[in-house]
Amino acid sequence: MTPVDRRADDGANCLFPREGAVQTRAAVLRDVGKDFEIVELDLDAPKTGEVLVRLEASGLCHSDDHLRTGDIPVRYPIVGGHEGAGVVEAVGPGVTRLAPGDHVVGSFLPVCGHCRFCARGESNLCDLGRFLFDNSLPDGTFRLHEGATDFGQMCLIGTFSQYAVFPEASTVRIDDDIPFDVAALVGCGVPTGFGTAVNAGEVRPGDTTLVYGVGGVGINAVQGAAYAGAQYVIAVDPVEFKRSTARTLGATHAVASAEEAAALALELTNGVGADQALVTVGVVSEEVVSAAFAAIRKRGTVVLTGLAGPTKKTVQISGFELTLFEKRLQGALFGSSNPFDDIPRLLGLYKAGQVKLDELITTRYSLDEVNRGYEDMMAGRNIRGVIIHEH
Numbered sequence: 001m002t003p004v005d006r007r008a009d010d011g012a013n014c015l016f017p018r019e020g021a022v023q024t025r026a027a028v029l030r031d032v033g034k035d036f037e038i039v040e041l042d043l044d045a046p047k048t049g050e051v052l053v054r055l056e057a058s059g060l061c062h063s064d065d066h067l068r069t070g071d072i073p074v075r076y077p078i079v080g081g082h083e084g085a086g087v088v089e090a091v092g093p094g095v096t097r098l099a100p101g102d103h104v105v106g107s108f109l110p111v112c113g114h115c116r117f118c119a120r121g122e123s124n125l126c127d128l129g130r131f132l133f134d135n136s137l138p139d140g141t142f143r144l145h146e147g148a149t150d151f152g153q154m155c156l157i158g159t160f161s162q163y164a165v166f167p168e169a170s171t172v173r174i175d176d177d178i179p180f181d182v183a184a185l186v187g188c189g190v191p192t193g194f195g196t197a198v199n200a201g202e203v204r205p206g207d208t209t210l211v212y213g214v215g216g217v218g219i220n221a222v223q224g225a226a227y228a229g230a231q232y233v234i235a236v237d238p239v240e241f242k243r244s245t246a247r248t249l250g251a252t253h254a255v256a257s258a259e260e261a262a263a264l265a266l267e268l269t270n271g272v273g274a275d276q277a278l279v280t281v282g283v284v285s286e287e288v289v290s291a292a293f294a295a296i297r298k299r300g301t302v303v304l305t306g307l308a309g310p311t312k313k314t315v316q317i318s319g320f321e322l323t324l325f326e327k328r329l330q331g332a333l334f335g336s337s338n339p340f341d342d343i344p345r346l347l348g349l350y351k352a353g354q355v356k357l358d359e360l361i362t363t364r365y366s367l368d369e370v371n372r373g374y375e376d377m378m379a380g381r382n383i384r385g386v387i388i389h390e391h
């Protein structure tokens with residue numbers, strides 16, 4: 001199929017300068033250290049196994065800021081955004097699961113369904129993850145261009161764009177009655193945080209769980225721990241607004257520092273220590289990992305979900321303590337969730353009122369306001385900011 005021809009549309013931003021291509025406004029990073037720039041790009045028609053998506057909403061996850069600082073190393077230039085929802089406008093050859101008009105969420109990790117890891121039910125580790133450096137489509141080529149320059153798409157989707165071509169492998173169909181702004185959040189922050197607690201942390205009824213960092217990811221670790229039955233969920237964040245929000249979404253306690261959290265965990269467990277310490281801070285440091293490791297009990301688990309630059313040695317722990325106390329340190333990507341299972345599952349819990357999503361959106365922005373959205377995130381003013389796309 002060829003893309004829907006919207007040349008007759010009134011939409012001023014939806015121009016088709018050449019057959020099969022569409023122009024789209026997008027927030028891009030041209031190099032490390034540069035802010036997002038809003039540009040008009042040419043978007044090719046979807047190729048085999050790809051779909052054209054009209055993005056309606058996109059969450060502002062901290063990971064896109066890591067692209068700006070270089071903490072996540074990628075090829076530039078790149079269209080930011082990996083937390084988005086919208087409507088399928090057209091499908092390329094060979095696409096059977098999706099059709100124009102379908103409401104979809106972009107999974108920040110593509111899932112092929114048949115590599116070794118997908119076959120084991122560990123689809124967050126799908127071999128298609130090898131494209132996350134170049135951020136091309138899975139055939140190795142790019143769909144977004146400015147003249148002769150190819151633009152990558154953050155996590156193969158690039159949701160800070162009015163339109164994008166997604167791999168079918170990244171495109172999860174959702175029910176039509178779910179608002180796009182909350183749907184966007186289940187492309188990354190919600191499953192990442194919820195799964196950090198429930199999958200990687202294996203929170204059990206009666207547990208005492210520490211969550212360091214209450215952003216768009218950590219707030220869902222709080223929700224996940226509470227949902228899984230933790231008796232005590234202790235949120236740790238220096239920002240008072242984060243602590244008060246955590247208290248409304250499942251935290252039994254909220255404190256400003258790791259020292260207070262450690263003391264509280266010991267007090268609540270009769271000196272045993274926390275069952276889990278979940279690290280979801282914006283930029284991980286050696287201090288927070290060491291504090292988390294010190295706060296857990298024997299055979300307790302630290303889950304490391306937050307990121308820092310790849311050369312930073314953020315894990316400096318005593319092997320002696322690791323061995324003799326059988327402490328565990330576990331990394332988690334996408335909360336060790338399976339996108340095509342967990343995204344609809346979490347939206348089901350949302351519809352049932354058991355996972356809160358509307359409450360996670362602090363501020364809505366236009367695409368042009370993307371840099372202000374990131375300033376607000378860094379200043380601690382947002383649980384999650386969301387871009388609402390205009391067409």
Ligand SMILES: NC(=O)c1ccc[n+]([C@@H]2O[C@H](COP(=O)([O-])OP(=O)(O)OC[C@H]3O[C@@H](n4cnc5c(N)ncnc54)[C@H](O)[C@@H]3O)[C@@H](O)[C@H]2O)c1
Pocket residue numbers: 060061062063066188189192212213214215216217218236237238239242258280281282283284288304305306307308332333334335377378380382383
């Ligand atoms: N592993 C994955 O699959 C995955 C997926 C998405 C995001 N991430 C990473 O998770 C991290 C969190 O993302 P986010 O979007 O929630 O970020 P965010 O900036 O919205 O939230 C981070 C929070 O951490 C708090 N914080 C900072 N330092 C702290 C400290 N020392 N102790 C306690 N709290 C502290 C901040 O006040 C803020 O509230 C980022 O590093 C992001 O890149 C990882």
Ligand SMILES: [Zn+2]
Pocket residue numbers: 061062063082083108188189
């Ligand atoms: Zn993210």
Ligand SMILES: [Zn+2]
Pocket residue numbers: 111112113114115116117118119123125126127128
């Ligand atoms: Zn796979």
